[in-house]
Amino acid sequence: MAQVLNVIQRNQASLLTAWMKSMQLGIRRRDLISEAELQSQTEEVLATICSVPAESPLDNLNAAAWQSLREILASLSVSRASQGFTPSETALFILSLKSPVFALVRQQSGNDADQLYASITEIDSFIDKLALLTTDSFIHGRDQVISRQQEEMLELSTPVVTLWDGIVALPLIGTLDSARTQIVMESLLQAIVQTNSRFAIIDITGVPTVDTLVAQHLLKTITAARLMGAECILSGIRPQIAQTIVHLGINLQDVITKAKLSDAFKLALERSGRTVTRIEKTIRPNQ
Amino acid sequence: MERIPILRMGNLLLVTIQVDMHDKLALTLQDDLTAKIADLGAKGVLIDISSLEIVDSFIGRTLANIASMARVLDAQTVVVGMQPAVAITLVELGMSLPGIRTALNVESGMEYLQQTTSPDLSEEADVDRED
Numbered sequence: 494m495a496q497v498l499n500v501i502q503r504n505q506a507s508l509l510t511a512w513m514k515s516m517q518l519g520i521r522r523r524d525l526i527s528e529a530e531l532q533s534q535t536e537e538v539l540a541t542i543c544s545v546p547a548e549s550p551l552d553n554l555n556a557a558a559w560q561s562l563r564e565i566l567a568s569l570s571v572s573r574a575s576q577g578f579t580p581s582e583t584a585l586f587i588l589s590l591k592s593p594v595f596a597l598v599r600q601q602s603g604n605d606a607d608q609l610y611a612s613i614t615e616i617d618s619f620i621d622k623l624a625l626l627t628t629d630s631f632i633h634g635r636d637q638v639i640s641r642q643q644e645e646m647l648e649l650s651t652p653v654v655t656l657w658d659g660i661v662a663l664p665l666i667g668t669l670d671s672a673r674t675q676i677v678m679e680s681l682l683q684a685i686v687q688t689n690s691r692f693a694i695i696d697i698t699g700v701p702t703v704d705t706l707v708a709q710h711l712l713k714t715i716t717a718a719r720l721m722g723a724e725c726i727l728s729g730i731r732p733q734i735a736q737t738i739v740h741l742g743i744n745l746q747d748v749i750t751k752a753k754l755s756d757a758f759k760l761a762l763e764r765s766g767r768t769v770t771r772i773e774k775t776i777r778p779n780q
Numbered sequence: 781m782e783r784i785p786i787l788r789m790g791n792l793l794l795v796t797i798q799v800d801m802h803d804k805l806a807l808t809l810q811d812d813l814t815a816k817i818a819d820l821g822a823k824g825v826l827i828d829i830s831s832l833e834i835v836d837s838f839i840g841r842t843l844a845n846i847a848s849m850a851r852v853l854d855a856q857t858v859v860v861g862m863q864p865a866v867a868i869t870l871v872e873l874g875m876s877l878p879g880i881r882t883a884l885n886v887e888s889g890m891e892y893l894q895q896t897t898s899p900d901l902s903e904e905a906d907v908d909r910e911d
Contacts, residue, residue, distance in 0.1 A: 682864030
C-alpha cells in the first residue's frame, strides 16, 4: 500500500527539481509570485509529504498523519487567493506534482504492469484529493475577503450629515438592499432624534437603480421619519430614475421630491423660516 | 385601576404616556380623553409617547382612533417624541397613521398646536394685527 509514499520519500530531492520544472511548463505567474518564494513553498509541501510515516494511508486525507499537510495547503491557498491567482492556477500547483511522481513510479516498478497500475491509481487519487482541498480552501479564502469587504461597505455606507441646525441629510451611494436599508433607516432615525432635526433630506444621486423594492424601502423610511415628527425630502432623482419610477407605477405623491440636493436644502431652510441672501459687497481695489 | 393622567393647559390637553401601554389602558385612555375633550371643550391634544418603547398594532390603531375621535370633537391631535424603534415597528406593521400629526418633541408639538388652535376671536384679531 504505502510503497508509493516510500518511493516519494526516498527520492525527495530529485522530485523537487522535477516538480519545479513541471510547474514551469504549466502556467507560472511570475508577476504574482517570485521564483524563490515558489521554490520554498514547493520544498515545504514536499517536505511535509515526506515527513509523514511511510505506512500512512493515501486514500484517507482526513487521517491524523495528514493534518499538517492539510493546514499548509489551506494557508497556501488562502494566500494565493489574496494574491490574485485564479482557482485553476492554484490547483495546478498541486496537479503538476503528478507527472514527476508518475515518472518515478514507472522507473521503480520496471516491467510489472499490475503494480504500476495499482501505484498510479493510488497516487492519482491522492493528488486529486490534495488539489480539491486547495480549491476548496481557495474559494473559502475568497469568500472571507468578500464578506469582509461587504462589512466594510456597510460601515461606510450610512453617513448622516448635519447641513444646518435642524436639517440633516443622508447621501445614499450604491445599490440598496434590505439589509442596507435597515441600517440606513435606523441611523437616519437615530440622527433625527439626536440632532432634534425637523427636516431630513435623502439624496439618491448615488443610487444607480431604483426598483419597486428600493422605492418601498425609501417610502418606509420616509413614513417612519414622519411618524417621529420630521419631514423628509427626497432629492437627487435623475431623469432616468424619474422615468423608471413612473413606469413602475410607484406612488411618490405624498413625498416631497426635488431634483437637486440644493433645491431640497433651500426648501428645508424656507420651511424652517430661513432664507439665503447674497451680501452685496463694495469691491475696493487693492491699494 | 391604573390610569394615564391627562393634564389641562388652557384649551389644550397634555397626555404623557410613561408606562408600557396594554390594551385595557389604551381603551381607558381613549374613554377618558374623549370625555375630557367634550367636558372642557379642548381645542388641542398633545400625546407624548417618548417613553413608549413597545408598540403593537392595537396601540397604533388606538392612537389613530383617538386622533380621529378628537377631530370629530373639534380638537387637533399631535403625537410627539416617537422613538425610532417604535416608528420602524409601526411602518413594518403597515400602519403609517396618515391622519395623525407628529412632532419631534413636546416643544415643537405645543408650538404647532398653539398656531393651529386659536379659537378665541380676540386672539385671532391679535394675530391679524401682528401680521
